[in-house]
Amino acid sequence: MVTRGFFSGRRPPSDTDARIPPGQYLEQGFPVLSAGPTPRVRTEDWSFTLKHGPRPIKKWNWAEFNALPQSKMTRDIHCVTAWTKFNTPWQGVLIDDILADAGIEPPSAFTLAHSFDGYSTNVPTKDLVTGKAMVALLYEGKPISPDHGGPARLLVPHLYFWKSAKWVNGLQFTERDEPGFWELRGYHIYGDPWREQRYSGDP
Amino acid sequence: MSAEPQLQSPWQAATITRIEKRTPRVTSFWFQPSRPFTHLAGQHVDVRLTAPDGYQARRSYSIASAPEAGAGIELVIERLDDGEVSPFFHDVAEVGDEIELRGPLGGHFIWEASDGGPILLVGGGSGVVPLMAMVRHRTLQKSAAPIALVFSARVWDEVIFRDELIGLDDRRDGFDLVLTLTREQARRPSDYSRRVDARMMMQAMERLSKAPRLAFVCGSNAFVSAAAEALIEAGVPAGLIRTERYGV
Numbered sequence: 527m528v529t530r531g532f533f534s535g536r537r538p539p540s541d542t543d544a545r546i547p548p549g550q551y552l553e554q555g556f557p558v559l560s561a562g563p564t565p566r567v568r569t570e571d572w573s574f575t576l577k578h579g580p581r582p583i584k585k586w587n588w589a590e591f592n593a594l595p596q597s598k599m600t601r602d603i604h605c606v607t608a609w610t611k612f613n614t615p616w617q618g619v620l621i622d623d624i625l626a627d628a629g630i631e632p633p634s635a636f637t638l639a640h641s642f643d644g645y646s647t648n649v650p651t652k653d654l655v656t657g658k659a660m661v662a663l664l665y666e667g668k669p670i671s672p673d674h675g676g677p678a679r680l681l682v683p684h685l686y687f688w689k690s691a692k693w694v695n696g697l698q699f700t701e702r703d704e705p706g707f708w709e710l711r712g713y714h715i716y717g718d719p720w721r722e723q724r725y726s727g728d729p
Numbered sequence: 730m731s732a733e734p735q736l737q738s739p740w741q742a743a744t745i746t747r748i749e750k751r752t753p754r755v756t757s758f759w760f761q762p763s764r765p766f767t768h769l770a771g772q773h774v775d776v777r778l779t780a781p782d783g784y785q786a787r788r789s790y791s792i793a794s795a796p797e798a799g800a801g802i803e804l805v806i807e808r809l810d811d812g813e814v815s816p817f818f819h820d821v822a823e824v825g826d827e828i829e830l831r832g833p834l835g836g837h838f839i840w841e842a843s844d845g846g847p848i849l850l851v852g853g854g855s856g857v858v859p860l861m862a863m864v865r866h867r868t869l870q871k872s873a874a875p876i877a878l879v880f881s882a883r884v885w886d887e888v889i890f891r892d893e894l895i896g897l898d899d900r901r902d903g904f905d906l907v908l909t910l911t912r913e914q915a916r917r918p919s920d921y922s923r924r925v926d927a928r929m930m931m932q933a934m935e936r937l938s939k940a941p942r943l944a945f946v947c948g949s950n951a952f953v954s955a956a957a958e959a960l961i962e963a964g965v966p967a968g969l970i971r972t973e974r975y976g977v
Binding site for chain 1: 738742758777778780781784785786787788789813815817822823826827828829834835836837838895950954957958960961967968970971972974975
């Protein structure tokens with residue numbers, strides 16, 4: 527439906543068009559969104575736990591986690607609130623390297639990411655491995671600020687950015703695809719920006 | 730906490746039925762959806778504009794009207810000078826225009842009268858909009874749940890819903906309005922002239938009969954960060970604080 531009198535718009539340059547998913551606009555800033563107050567997690571209190579169901583597999587403290595192999599990823603990110611930001615540079619530990627350090631293959635097809643503030647989000651395991659995702663420790667070469675999820679946030683850049691859990695403190699393999707915080711509150715179970723899977727019920 | 734599975738809410742046409750300027754930069758638009766829905770206080774809708782060449786711009790706007798108000802929904806749109814969608818509404822949109830929207834959306838930043846109180850609401854600028862839906866919902870439900878609204882605006886003339894809020898405050902029925910102006914002197918004896926802080930939050934909570942069961946904070950990211958930290962410093966557990974940020 528064409529909107530009467532709407533012409534101008536903030537069209538992206540044509541050379542970037544193909545990088546902007548449907549319904550998104552290009553944002554130069556880095557907006558902050560969260561469901562509650564920003565937790566201040568001190569690195570001395572920080573830990574990351576890998577679990578299979580209720581059973582802990584391995585736990586790392588900040589120093590141990592930072593000693594894992596570090597990788598860099600520069601990616602476009604897409605927030606469900608409709609902004610897209612190009613070329614965000616991250617550094618951290620690939621989920622592949624976390625699993626390798628724990629000495630395991632992924633034990634199930636589904637994963638829940640958990641955060642210090644009680645937030646959770648579900649991601650199929652295949653979307654976390656083979657270099658697709660990391661636990662990011664640096665943004666633009668510097669420690670991630672608390673409002674952007676520091677000390678560490680999940681980075682799953684090919685899904686809407688609520689899947690990239692801020693203040694992440696663990697991954698839990700689950701037997702079923704268990705909805706997380708926003709997925710229980712009307713947001714899509716998978717969240718592919720290219721298929722515009724914003725809300726539950728979207729195709 | 731309600732976490733009902735959300736029914737699919739596809740895009741639909743809605744007709745603008747009324748437009749009313751609220752402050753120099755803020756205007757209310759009433760929409761009558763072609764397929765009416767009932768929202769919860771605090772929810773939002775997504776609005777989509779389409780240009781003749783197919784280009785689309787979409788934004789989320791909180792609903793200001795109470796669920797039981799009927800006759801469509803009120804959205805409050807602040808003009809952003811470098812915006813893409815808000816200038817369209819302020820400069821082009823007219824009563825009778827059809828706009829596409831989908832909703833209601835959001836299952837976290839909501840309050841129902843049946844949830845009870847006391848509730849502490851903290852809004853900065855147009856962040857008051859979803860909180861206004863809660864205040865209006867309380868009134869129309871004749872709820873006795875104590876609610877205090879701390880509302881920060883730059884100046885008196887930018888206090889959105891000012892007359893309506895002061896009118897509700899004057900009823901002394903358990904709703905308390907605490908205004909704070911950051912660039913002007915307070916006009917009412919009980920109001921403040923500074924940015925929100927922990928002392929202001931403690932004094933607002935003294936107006937409630939007991940500690941709030943939930944606090945809702947909405948505004949710019951900078952405002953929400955400051956207000957949430959003030960609430961925590963005032964003793965509100967972080968787990969009881971729900972935030973909604975404009976993002977920038």
